[in-house]
Amino acid sequence: MAAAESGNGRAGGGATEPGARAGRWQLGCRLVTGAGEEYVVTASLVRRRRTTVDGSPRWGHGLVRSFIDVGRRRHRAQSWADRGAVAVLRAAAAGASGTDALVRAALLEALADGLPVAPDRLLAEPVRVGSGPGDPGRAGLDRADLVLGEAGAWRAADGGGHRLTLHGEPAECDLVFAPRAALGAEEPDDDGPGGAHCDVTGRITVPGARDAVVVSGEGWYASGAEDGLLAEVPCGGRDIGRRRLMVFLDDGWRVTAGGEEHVETASRTVTGRRTWLTAHGPDGRAVPAEDVRLRPHRPWTSLSTLNRYPTSWEIASDHLRLRLHVTAHFPDQEVRTMLTGQGFLCAAARVSGTRAGRPVTGWAVVTAVPAQRIGDLEEYLGRLQEVTRREVRRLYPDRPSPALTTSLLGGTGASLDGFADTAVHESLVRPVRHLADPGGRGWRAYVCCAAIELLGVRADRFAPLLAAVEVIHSANLAIDDIQDGALHRRGVPAVHRVFGVPATVNAATAAYFALDRVMDEVLPDDDRLRLAVCRTYLRMLRAAHGGQALDLAGHTAEMDAAVASGDARPLLRRLRAAHRFKTGVPARAFAELGALAAGATGTRPAAIGAYFEAVGTAYQISDDVLDVLGATAPRSGGRRKHSGEDLHAGKVTMPLAHCVGRLPADRMGQLWKAVRDGGATAGTVHEVATAIADCGAVLACRQEARVLVDDAWHRLAPLLPGSPAKIMVRSLGRYAALREAEVPADAPGRDPAEGSRRG
Incomplete structure (x- = not known):
């Protein structure tokens, strides 16, 4: 091998031009067996240069391969990174100023040991990049000689062409790529590589x-x-999404098309686009398009990464008289890898359309690396809403039907003359949809998905659980609003104000059985597993009702005693119990349900559940904090969820309880008297909230929530392998404990050490 360099050594020329900061080699093929079975194989090697402390350049390498069984609709992928690539990822994470600070901290924590995060694997053997015979400065694969660590190699083959060997899962490959046309006709251009069109044979x-x-x-x-693999992080709050379509038509032509989107990270607003398209004739002649239309359709959201991908594309160029429709054979063709942030689409697709007025068919490989930096964790969790709404509509459809009536009535319903269908839909479905359709923050549904992903299982086939979680939570909120006399929820009138108290109580109670309706879809026919799921769920229902009982009983007498004695410990214990039962235990149950559905056994379901119980409890504590902080600043217009409503209602919360002992007894007595019986004016609420924040009670709550989550995490983390899901679950816990208020950064009670979550 000429001018070779080791994966962990210094740059020394070879197939990447001197001074280049990065190199990328990509290949793919569609293969057919004698029996007509169809497979698509792709591989991509990327290298990026970094500068070490002593100023010398070193390289990091990432390798991704996919094996797609078209007939069986199976997509398998593997990815590797060497230690140099991990160093590149760490540097990128540290410099990602537009990334949510909680996510960035969790990512740096996961990469701290210098090893890749699963499912990425460590390349134990070095990647070697060199040039074969010919011009050593050329970057193309036609003269490259690559050793892909222990994963395989790309080398010149006897008799011409190149031989690709890939070892291990997902499939062993020994293939020869023989170019059809002279490479000189297909030089790479600024819009992307033309590359070489090859006949492929092998085993x-x-x-x-x-x-x-x-x-x-x-x-x-x-x-x-x-192509987005191991890409540098753009400066500031920008992110770049990339897509590339390699299309092969049955008339011998092929088309390469692609583009970029520049996205503002926090708002997900597209600030710029660029597209390109080149057609390649059978003789290798390249014809760039003067006009390009590349339109994505039929989006699919991965529950593993919450990335959203198109599953079909329209390619058109009037200049080339080209109209093509590219459709993925099936939606779930995502490669999960930290080399792109979280994952990317590598999809085998079928092609139909016209070229030069004649009908054509063909095949394609589509790679799409979306703009996926997480600028705001709440926005990221909100990406689940569309999937959740879709599943809720499936469970609680828009229109009545005999099948829905039968399902809602436990399999015993009869359509009769159609009256039952309409009545059941009006009384059991519409009240729940009234609250489920606007949607909330979505973290409870994410808990269920995250627990599944933590165990290395793809959550997509468990999507019906999202509907069960959302419907059950909406039912809880509807009942809670009746008991609290609330007027609004999620920006709409409370359910009982629209449908009346009797109908709301009945619909919400019926919704508690939503889990039973989805169990047949997501669980195997295993009586022991189903019993465990049912027992977990019923325990949660008992606990949640107990927590609501504590909440309804109120804590006024205990607050009176605490103010009189100066000792808030009994009151705080009771408040913690109420928060744990109302919010912590349901979060635990949703996590355990996910873990059980994913096949977890032994101590892991309980350990995962215990962590999410801490997250749920911390979330409720931070909800109390936000209610205080929302009242410390003048309202700037519009309705905020957190605006001192608890203080206005005379409700005892954690921050108010933590004031006892932090304020002089007479001052504490004055504040409590001002809000004790409810109905305090906005000015009084603002004064009390400011005093609570200034005395350190808010910081005490945040510290308590943070310790609660951190202690639970340190017990769980050793039981789980590293994964993107683990990073996000760690971020979720910190988010639950340290949520931001809708107030200025210098508002009272804000911990200066926390800084801005958006970094």
């Missing part, structure tokens, strides 16, 4: 088979263009 060993099978087909290899 593959598919998962579950002992012997290799002979395959043949066509493919390509290319180099040099950025």
Whole structure:
């Protein structure tokens, strides 16, 4: 190998031009067996240069491969990173100023040991990049000689072309790529590589088979263009999404198309777009398009990463007389890897349309790396809302039907003359949808998904659980609003104000059985597992009602005693119990339900549940804090959820209780008297809230919530492998304990050490 360099050594020329900061090599092929089975194989190697402390350049390498079984609709992928790549990722995370600070901290914590985060694997053997015979400065794969660590190699083949070997899962490959046309006709340009169109022959060993099978087909290899793998983090609050479509038509032509989107991280607003398209003739001639339309359709959201991907694309160019429709064979073709942030789409697709007025068909590989930096954790969790709404509409549809009536009535319903269908829908579905449709922050539904993902199981097939969680939570809120006399919830009138108290109570109570309706969809026919799920859920219902009982009983007498004695400890114990039962235990149950559904056994379901119980309890404590902080600043217009409503209602909360002992007894007595019986004016609420924040009670609550979550995390973390889900779950706990108020940064009670979450 000429001018080779080790994956952990210094740059020394080879297939990447001197001075280059990055290199990328990509290849793919569609293969068919003698029996007509169809497979798509892709591989991508990226290298990025970094500067060490002594000023010398070193390289980091990332490798991703996909194996797609088209007929069986299976997508398997593996990704590797060497220690140099991990160092690049750490530097990128540390410099990602537009990323949510909680997410950034959790990511840096996960990368602190210098190892990749699963499912990425550590390349134990070095990647070596060199040039074969010919011009050593050329970056293309036509003269590159690559050793991909222990994962395989790309080398010149006897008789011409190149030989690709890939070892291990998801499939063994030994393939020869023989270019169809002279490479000189297809130089890379600024819009992306033309690469080489190849005939591909060889053998593959598919998962579950002992012997290799002979395959043949066509493919390509290319180099040099950025595709989002191990990409540098843009400065400030910007992110870049990239997509590339490699289209092969049955008339011998192929099309490469793609583009970029520049996205403002926090708001997800697209600030700029660029697209390109080049057609390549059978002789290798490249024809760039003067006009391009590249339109995505049919979005799909991954529950593993909450990334949203199109599953079909429209490609058009009047200049080239081209109209193509590219449709993924199936939606779930995501590669999860930290090399792109969290993951990217690598999809095998079918193609139909017209070229030069004639009908054509073909195949394609689509790669899409979305703008996926998390500028705001709440916005990230909110990405679940669309999936949750879809599942709620499936469980509680827009219109009545005999099937829905039968399902809601436990399989015993009869349509009769249609009256039952309409009556059941009006009385059981519409009240719940009134509150479920606006949606909330979504973290409870995320808890269920996260527990599944923590165990290394894809959450997508458990999507019906999202509907159960949302419907059950909406039912809780509807009952809570009746008991509290609330007028609004989630920006709409409270359910009982629209449908009346009797109908609301009945619909909300019926909604508690939503889990029973989805169990058949998500659980195997396993009586022991179903019993465990039911017992977990029933325990949660008992606890939640107990917590509500404590809340309804109120804490006025205990607050009177605390103010009189100066000792708030009994009161605080009771408040903690109410928060734990009302919010902590339900969060625990949703997490345990997810863990059980994912097949967790032993101590792990309880350990995962205990952590999320702490998260839920901390969330309720921080809710109390936000109610205080929301009243410390003048309102700037519009209705805020957190605006001192608890103080106005005379409700005892954690910050108010923590004032006891922090304020002089006479001052404490005055404040409590001012709000004790409810109905305090806005000015009085503002004065009391400011006093609570100034005396350190808010900081005490935040410290308590933080310690609660951190202690639970330190017990859980050793039981779980590293993963993107683990990073996000860690971030969620810190978010629950340290949520921001809708007040200025210098408002009373804000901990200066916390800084801004948006970093």
